[in-house]
Amino acid sequence: MTGSGAGPDLLAAYPFLQPAPRRPGSADSPALTGGDVPYDVDAEEGQERQPVRELSWNQARRAAARAAVPLPPVTVAADATALGAALAEPLTAATDLPAFDTSAMDGWAVSGPGPWRLLATDAATGLAGGACAAALPDGCAVRIATGAPLPPDATAVLRREDGEVTDGQLRETGAEPLATGRDIRPRGQECRRGETLLPAGTVVTPAVLGLAAAAGRDGLTVRRRPSVELFVLGDELLTSGVPSGGRIRDALGPLLPSWLRGYGAAGDAEPHRIPDDLGALTTALRGCTADVVVTTGGTAAGPVDHLHDALRELDAELLVDGVAVRPGHPMLLARLAPGRWIVGLPGNPLAAVAGAATLAEPLLRTLAGLPATEPYRCPAAAALPWHPHDARLVPVLLPERGAVPLGFDGPAMLRGLALAEGLAVVPPGGVAPGEVVEILEVPGGC
Ligand SMILES: Nc1nc2c(c(=O)[nH]1)N[C@H]1C(S)=C(S)[C@@H](COP(=O)(O)OP(=O)(O)OC[C@H]3O[C@@H](n4cnc5c(N)ncnc54)[C@H](O)[C@@H]3O)O[C@H]1N2
Numbered sequence: 415m416t417g418s419g420a421g422p423d424l425l426a427a428y429p430f431l432q433p434a435p436r437r438p439g440s441a442d443s444p445a446l447t448g449g450d451v452p453y454d455v456d457a458e459e460g461q462e463r464q465p466v467r468e469l470s471w472n473q474a475r476r477a478a479a480r481a482a483v484p485l486p487p488v489t490v491a492a493d494a495t496a497l498g499a500a501l502a503e504p505l506t507a508a509t510d511l512p513a514f515d516t517s518a519m520d521g522w523a524v525s526g527p528g529p530w531r532l533l534a535t536d537a538a539t540g541l542a543g544g545a546c547a548a549a550l551p552d553g554c555a556v557r558i559a560t561g562a563p564l565p566p567d568a569t570a571v572l573r574r575e576d577g578e579v580t581d582g583q584l585r586e587t588g589a590e591p592l593a594t595g596r597d598i599r600p601r602g603q604e605c606r607r608g609e610t611l612l613p614a615g616t617v618v619t620p621a622v623l624g625l626a627a628a629a630g631r632d633g634l635t636v637r638r639r640p641s642v643e644l645f646v647l648g649d650e651l652l653t654s655g656v657p658s659g660g661r662i663r664d665a666l667g668p669l670l671p672s673w674l675r676g677y678g679a680a681g682d683a684e685p686h687r688i689p690d691d692l693g694a695l696t697t698a699l700r701g702c703t704a705d706v707v708v709t710t711g712g713t714a715a716g717p718v719d720h721l722h723d724a725l726r727e728l729d730a731e732l733l734v735d736g737v738a739v740r741p742g743h744p745m746l747l748a749r750l751a752p753g754r755w756i757v758g759l760p761g762n763p764l765a766a767v768a769g770a771a772t773l774a775e776p777l778l779r780t781l782a783g784l785p786a787t788e789p790y791r792c793p794a795a796a797a798l799p800w801h802p803h804d805a806r807l808v809p810v811l812l813p814e815r816g817a818v819p820l821g822f823d824g825p826a827m828l829r830g831l832a833l834a835e836g837l838a839v840v841p842p843g844g845v846a847p848g849e850v851v852e853i854l855e856v857p858g859g860c
């Protein structure tokens with residue numbers, strides 16, 4: 415196993431970054447685990463429920479993506495509330511764009527070759543949003559502003575800087591003779607009414623909102639985004655102040671809600687704190703109405719790790735129970751009831767993030783109807799930490815030369831992640847510097 419650590423230039427930029435110390439067999443460089451051969455997800459489809467064994471990272475992602483189908487469409491206002499949703503049907507134009515022939519420049523609308531007789535107009539005529547001038551006779555001109563409706567029979571727009579008016583006569587002063595059609599934006603240049611502007615599945619971005627408004631749309635039909643509840647397990651967790659008396663701060667309540675929104679969840683889930691008690695956990699899960707409940711902690715085999723017992727009591731169907739990835743291998747995915755899922759993330763903070771990236775991301779994307787992302791790959795600019803049997807998710811910076819590990823990537827650490835531009839998926843056995851590696855997005859949360 416290699417040690418991870420920031421490259422020399424990075425260390426110059428962030429002098430406080432040093433490779434985290436590692437001991438062989440420590441959680442940062444785990445010893446080999448049992449020789450479970452992950453089963454083939456495809457081969458399980460339609461067959462009797464099998465005991466779920468640890469899946470490879472890719473199999474787990476596929477299983478999570480296929481565990482659900484997109485939620486039904488809803489019509490929402492074409493405003494910021496729609497941002498991040500996927501269009502459930504193509505966006506069509508409610509109007510021609512431009513809706514009328516319009517001037518692309520400030521100057522004069524002219525008819526035929528110059529010079530032109532300048533016609534007087536009232537104050538509003540020729541302005542954007544103003545009245546359209548009457549049909550323009552051959553050899554005449556009227557003043558016009560950018561965006562104003564073009565008078566009928568106008569053949570070009572002469573820019574203000576390319577003309578001169580003397581004694582009511584407009585003459586060209588530009589180097590080039592005025593070409594017919596110059597600086598006219600013809601009606602329907604961008605699209606015709608009814609034309610498809612964007613396909614179903616397009617993610618609503620600020621630009622999509624702008625286009626929808628320009629094209630005369632007030633509402634958008636999008637996939638409903640999955641509601642998510644977050645259950646933070648662990649009696650040792652504090653919500654303020656410094657760790658004391660063996661208790662530590664909850665790092666996941668502040669981290670996960672907007673992280674999960676970045677994956678397609680509807681809004682930021684309010685973290686609910688659940689005591690380390692089987693009855694309390696089972697009751698909380700039974701009462702949960704969200705499409706997806708995400709839990710943190712309690713996935714392993716400790717005396718107060720009750721998640722598996724709770725799922726058994728609820729007769730939940732385990733779909734993924736352990737994934738060959740470090741950190742985060744005790745993560746799980748189960749179906750609580752038809753149309754309701756649980757993603758169990760480990761308690762160690764970076765392990766929880768790895769679990770969210772592995773299981774919550776594909777599940778939420780499917781439910782939200784978001785298209786599967788094409789994997790982004792880039793070369794490893796340096797040796798990346800790796801594991802002999804499992805994939806490793808490693809916080810990296812992404813300068814032009816490739817992925818550079820940030821260090822501080824132990825399961826309980828967030829210091830590397832907080833600076834990360836991506837999470838490198840290092841396959842079992844590692845990648846040599848220069849070899850390509852898949853990079854997962856780190857949601858910005860804004
Ligand atoms: N016998 C075994 N023990 C453990 C195994 C294993 O395979 N066999 N796996 C280890 C790995 S790997 C991980 S990861 C953890 C997973 O543990 P749990 O999901 O059961 O989580 P907890 O035991 O509740 O907590 C683990 C650790 O993380 C801290 N924690 C929990 N929640 C938070 C939070 N919201 N913010 C910050 N820190 C949190 C907690 O205090 C513990 O220190 O199990 C290993 N053990």
Ligand code: MOO
Pocket residue numbers: 441739740741742743744760762765766825826
């Ligand atoms: O190493 Mo564990 O896999 O921290 O999640």
